[in-house]
Amino acid sequence: MRYLPLTADDRAAMLGRIGVRHVDDLFRDMPADARLSGPVEGLPLHMSEMEVERALSAMARKNLTATHVPFFLGCGAYKHHVPASVDHLIQRGEFLTSYTPYQPEIAQGTLQYLFEFQTQVARLTGMDVANASMYDGSTACVEAIFMARRVTRRAKALLSAGLHPHYVSVAKTLTHFTDDEVMTAVPVLTDGAPGDDIAALIAAIDDETSCVVVQNPNLFGHVADLSELAARCHEKGALLIAVVTEAVAFGAVRSPGAMGADIVVGEGQSIGGGLSFGGPYLGLFACNHKHVRQMPGRLCGETVDAEGRRGFVLTLSTREQHIRREKATSNICTNSGLISLAFTIHMSLLGEKGLRDLAALNHARAVQVAERLAAIPGVELLNGPFFNEFTLRLSVEARPAIRRMADAGVLGGVALGRLYPGEASLANGVVVAVTETQTDDDVDNLVAAYEEAVSC
Structure with a gap:
């Protein structure tokens, strides 16, 4: 049972004191398309605890997680091994x-x-x-x-x-x-x-x-x-x-x-x-x-x-x-x-030498993957020194290509069109991140996914 200590008169007095007529007026600076006008569509109004657990678990299974597929996403959040x-x-x-x-x-x-x-x-x-x-x-x-x-x-x-x-x-x-x-x-x-x-x-x-x-x-x-x-x-x-x-x-x-x-x-x-x-x-x-x-x-x-x-x-x-x-x-x-x-x-576990070795491994692995991807017709590596991320320009629009890869079970990078919607000059760009966690099989699957994606 919800505990609501304030009466309707209490709330009215508080709103009157700050000079607004309704609590929704407090959210007027929030864009209308970001506000809910009613209950979330698709969610029931009430469930038992076991039913809620089952329903949320089913939703969670729709996620394509970093631990289950080849994962090459970055752009500010990275998959590294944590002891x-x-x-x-x-x-x-x-x-x-x-x-x-x-x-x-x-x-x-x-x-x-x-x-x-x-x-x-x-x-x-x-x-x-x-x-x-x-x-x-x-x-x-x-x-x-x-x-x-x-x-x-x-x-x-x-x-x-x-x-x-x-x-x-x-x-x-x-x-x-x-x-x-x-x-x-x-x-x-x-x-x-x-x-x-x-x-x-x-x-x-x-x-x-x-x-x-x-x-x-x-x-x-x-x-x-x-x-x-x-x-x-x-x-x-x-x-x-x-x-x-x-x-x-x-x-x-x-x-x-x-x-x-x-x-x-x-x-x-x-x-x-x-x-x-x-x-x-x-x-x-x-x-x-x-x-x-x-x-x-x-x-x-x-x-x-x-x-x-x-x-x-x-x-x-x-x-x-x-x-x-x-x-x-x-x-x-x-x-x-x-x-x-x-x-x-x-x-503390890594120490200076461990961090330097980890960074060197990330860079070397990224160079290896970048070279393999750049050899694919329709995939261009944009030049410039990089650490463990690099940018590709595809011969096709990147967002649909990345979606096709995800549907095939490979998270192949972050499409710049997702980060800059409406910017046509960036629509074919992809940022790929490579860390120590990717295996040779992961890289092989990534290369195959890009070959398929740019051929469509």
């Missing part, structure tokens, strides 16, 4: 039930692993300091834009054409009610490096620019040297925000910090995390020491107690729950604690 020890350790009671470490004297374990996590992220990104994590890569990206505004006192952000369109969409959503100006560009597939718009970004930086946001490797898999872009940003007093959606790339690609980035954000899912149909994921956030007081979230630090023993505390927490709202850098109220723990355990 069984990671899942075993994060399910220990002291980790699984832990929450925000308000009292350091009883949360030393939580504070310590967050401190270790911060250390790992700072070293991976090449930055001075990292926070205890954000919700995911896209929200971390927007928080970096807001941080750049606080630092530079400017409100114009330039977003690379190679930035994931979902990240762009989140940025536009969260800046909708602010006066931030978000400048974006639509990517163009060329015979050179796909989506490589570094020169265009450099030309667009002016005295009003707060930051330039660039993904590396970008959506198309292309890896770029950000050093010149960083120098140009700094000449104009702007910050360079580097976005990394594939954390394994840290084992092979020069760190953003070493290339001059001021803020590095990213998605940490591919180390310690499963695909999980989209979440929960892990936002990474790191910056230079001089900007640390403008960093959102919280920062765990190492100290000593009255008896000289090593201990851990919350060193910086600039969220509105802890300080006055007008002085808060963010309203994010927690961190992705359990997922950051999984990241930390997996990174």
Whole structure:
């Protein structure tokens, strides 16, 4: 039975106080086609518990999952092998039930692993300091834009054409009610490096620019040297925000910090995390020491107690729950604690050599697959250095081709037409991701699926 403590008069009084006539008026900013006008079609109004379980299981069986078919999807979420020890350790009671470490004297374990996590992220990104994590890569990206505004006192952000369109969409959503100006560009597939718009970004930086946001490797898999872009940003007093959606790339690609980035954000899912149909994921956030007081979230630090023993505390927490709202850098109220723990355990098991070896394996495997696919008539590999993702241009429209592959039991990549609907110039583009999890049989099936798809 639902418990509804408010009467109709109570609700009417509340609506009257805030100046609306009906609760639906609170959702007027949501597009009409995104709102339900009634019960979800196809779902019964009531069922027993066993019937619900049976019905939902039948729905779940319609999914084509990464564990059951050859899987070559990426674009921000990656299938990597996660050792069984990671899942075993994060399910220990002291980790699984832990929450925000308000009292350091009883949360030393939580504070310590967050401190270790911060250390790992700072070293991976090449930055001075990292926070205890954000919700995911896209929200971390927007928080970096807001941080750049606080630092530079400017409100114009330039977003690379190679930035994931979902990240762009989140940025536009969260800046909708602010006066931030978000400048974006639509990517163009060329015979050179796909989506490589570094020169265009450099030309667009002016005295009003707060930051330039660039993904590396970008959506198309292309890896770029950000050093010149960083120098140009700094000449104009702007910050360079580097976005990394594939954390394994840290084992092979020069760190953003070493290339001059001021803020590095990213998605940490591919180390310690499963695909999980989209979440929960892990936002990474790191910056230079001089900007640390403008960093959102919280920062765990190492100290000593009255008896000289090593201990851990919350060193910086600039969220509105802890300080006055007008002085808060963010309203994010927690961190992705359990997922950051999984990241930390997996990174500890890998170590530096293990991460470098894993990254090298990913790259070598991707090169092998790219060469085989490029040999197929009707499949063109777009040039440019890449890590473990690359872009293809097909002789046919990509979305129907990818659908035919899926119907045949092969998830052959992400069609750019899905990410950029209505952009005819991108309709034949496909992004393919290759990791250590694909077998030789998987690759053979992928090649056969592309041969069939482009021949139709």
